[in-house]
Amino acid sequence: MTGILRYASQNLVLMLLFLAASVLVVFFFVLYICERRKSGKYRHAVDRTNDFIRAFGDGRRCIHAIVRVEDQRIIYMSPNFYAMTGIEPERVLADAEVLREAVGKKEARGIVKELEIWDRISPLDLETDYKNAGGENRHGRLVLERAGNDGFYLAVFMDITEEYELRQELQNDLEQAYKASQAKSDFLSKMSHEIRTPMNGILGMLNLAKAHIDSPQTAEDYLVKAESLSQFLLTLINDILDMSRIESGKMELESVAFDLFEVADKLNSMFKSTMEGKGLHWEVQMQDFDVRYVVGDELRLTQVIINFISNAQKFTPAGGTVSVTFRQMGRLEGNLHLMIRVRDTGKGIKSDFLSRIFRPFEQEDASTAHHYGGSGLGLAIADNIIRLMNGEIIVDSEEGKGTEFVVYVTLPVADMDQTLPDNIDTTVEIRAEEALRKAVDESTLKGLHILLAEDNDINAEIAIELLEMEGAVIERACDGQEAVHMFMDSEPGEYDAILMDIQMPNMNGWEATKVIRSSGRKDSDLLIFAMSANAFIEDKRYSLEVGMDGHISKPVDFDEVRRVIGEQLYFRRNRKDV
Numbered sequence: 001m002t003g004i005l006r007y008a009s010q011n012l013v014l015m016l017l018f019l020a021a022s023v024l025v026v027f028f029f030v031l032y033i034c035e036r037r038k039s040g041k042y043r044h045a046v047d048r049t050n051d052f053i054r055a056f057g058d059g060r061r062c063i064h065a066i067v068r069v070e071d072q073r074i075i076y077m078s079p080n081f082y083a084m085t086g087i088e089p090e091r092v093l094a095d096a097e098v099l100r101e102a103v104g105k106k107e108a109r110g111i112v113k114e115l116e117i118w119d120r121i122s123p124l125d126l127e128t129d130y131k132n133a134g135g136e137n138r139h140g141r142l143v144l145e146r147a148g149n150d151g152f153y154l155a156v157f158m159d160i161t162e163e164y165e166l167r168q169e170l171q172n173d174l175e176q177a178y179k180a181s182q183a184k185s186d187f188l189s190k191m192s193h194e195i196r197t198p199m200n201g202i203l204g205m206l207n208l209a210k211a212h213i214d215s216p217q218t219a220e221d222y223l224v225k226a227e228s229l230s231q232f233l234l235t236l237i238n239d240i241l242d243m244s245r246i247e248s249g250k251m252e253l254e255s256v257a258f259d260l261f262e263v264a265d266k267l268n269s270m271f272k273s274t275m276e277g278k279g280l281h282w283e284v285q286m287q288d289f290d291v292r293y294v295v296g297d298e299l300r301l302t303q304v305i306i307n308f309i310s311n312a313q314k315f316t317p318a319g320g321t322v323s324v325t326f327r328q329m330g331r332l333e334g335n336l337h338l339m340i341r342v343r344d345t346g347k348g349i350k351s352d353f354l355s356r357i358f359r360p361f362e363q364e365d366a367s368t369a370h371h372y373g374g375s376g377l378g379l380a381i382a383d384n385i386i387r388l389m390n391g392e393i394i395v396d397s398e399e400g401k402g403t404e405f406v407v408y409v410t411l412p413v414a415d416m417d418q419t420l421p422d423n424i425d426t427t428v429e430i431r432a433e434e435a436l437r438k439a440v441d442e443s444t445l446k447g448l449h450i451l452l453a454e455d456n457d458i459n460a461e462i463a464i465e466l467l468e469m470e471g472a473v474i475e476r477a478c479d480g481q482e483a484v485h486m487f488m489d490s491e492p493g494e495y496d497a498i499l500m501d502i503q504m505p506n507m508n509g510w511e512a513t514k515v516i517r518s519s520g521r522k523d524s525d526l527l528i529f530a531m532s533a534n535a536f537i538e539d540k541r542y543s544l545e546v547g548m549d550g551h552i553s554k555p556v557d558f559d560e561v562r563r564v565i566g567e568q569l570y571f572r573r574n575r576k577d578v
């Protein structure tokens, strides 16, 4: 029995030993497998990190570097430093001074200064220009901050050229917008000053005239001065309106056929007597033309040339010469290349002012306005008008010798010009024009029965007084509706013409005209003229569109009223003759 027990216990020990050995084998095997898997994973991770670092190094936009705090040495520089700057990273690792090659001496000095004042707590963030490997100027951003256990700085340098350029562009736009808004407020304050100055003069002169009412000659002198100041004020207001319409992009050009010879002729008669009165030689020439009629905005083109001529006249002393030359430079595919030159032998313009001459309110110096008057708006308007016509103005001047302004524009040749026969058909027209001019010169308002539609009492009083002084018989309506009623209640043909204000209560002048024109009465085509403070070209066009015969702007020039009525009466008579 004891033998059996010994045998059994010996086997149990063996079995336990065997079991323990098997567990150990399995344990080490599992350990081995785990270690193998772990090291595989590790290798994989290491590979990924290398890829990552390599990716850093390949990039063309971002350089990474590590600087040791203790001796400020660069101990790591990503390999793409070479691709971005053309400098081997090893050279920088050996000597950080090499960095100056990339950023240039001036920028390097700036960076050193920034480093000196850096608190070394918050990240240092700065921008610098640098040269890339191709030698191009680029722009970059450097961020430097403490890393690890504060033993290192991590430096990141990014190429931000595109962002920088965009920022510069936005900055420029912002500055432009700021300048434009500044210019607008300058314009407003300047405008207010410019208007107040003649206004002050007008009121002063009127007060003086009133005070000297017992001495008619003295009073008249003051009134004449008040009148000339009013004319100046009117020109100024027109210029300011033109300028503000240009600035808001609202100036529109007309495209209507007009006669270039007539333009030259009008300019000649407009300036002849004042030029001669000032002792200036004056001439207007037409050169090389085989075209007479072109399509464009006659009024605006003339406005520009008048401005040049007025300046030439103003700035040229007696004995000098002012000449205007219209020249056909060429004719191509139905277009006329036109040059208009205004030349004077006056005081000339300083060269430093020439670059500013087309800016609003610019005059050569403070004494210009004092000696010669003017507001400095004319050339700014002229320049804008000619630009709208896709043309250009060239100015050439020599101090003490004289000035010339040359306009180049291309205008379509009018159809009527192409149909004109070569032989001188134009004489008929010239004769017709002469007859018209004669009729207009001789026209009178004497005996004309005029209906005046005007809501403003002062304007009505002035108009009635002046028209009656010309011999007209006037009846007044206080608004458009009353004008319509008075016309409807009148005998056919009782009124020769209606002078119609536009902005009136109850019914405006345009509406009233439409009602009258469509009334069906046989005298519904009587002469109707707008007489309005709506003075824009668009208003004038609309007046014609609703069937008016003309548009007279306020303040009313009563000579113009006489001329315009005379002209229309002449046309009507001749139409009836035909």
Ligand code: ADP
Pocket: 307, 311, 312, 315, 344, 346, 347, 348, 349, 357, 362, 363, 364, 365, 368, 373, 374, 375, 376, 377, 378, 379, 380, 403
């Ligand atoms: P304004 O004549 O009302 O002052 P402009 O815009 O027409 O305004 O002219 C601006 C300035 O240009 C003038 O004040 C003058 O200093 C200069 N200028 C223009 N034309 C001439 C000229 N023909 N000769 C000399 N200076 C001129």
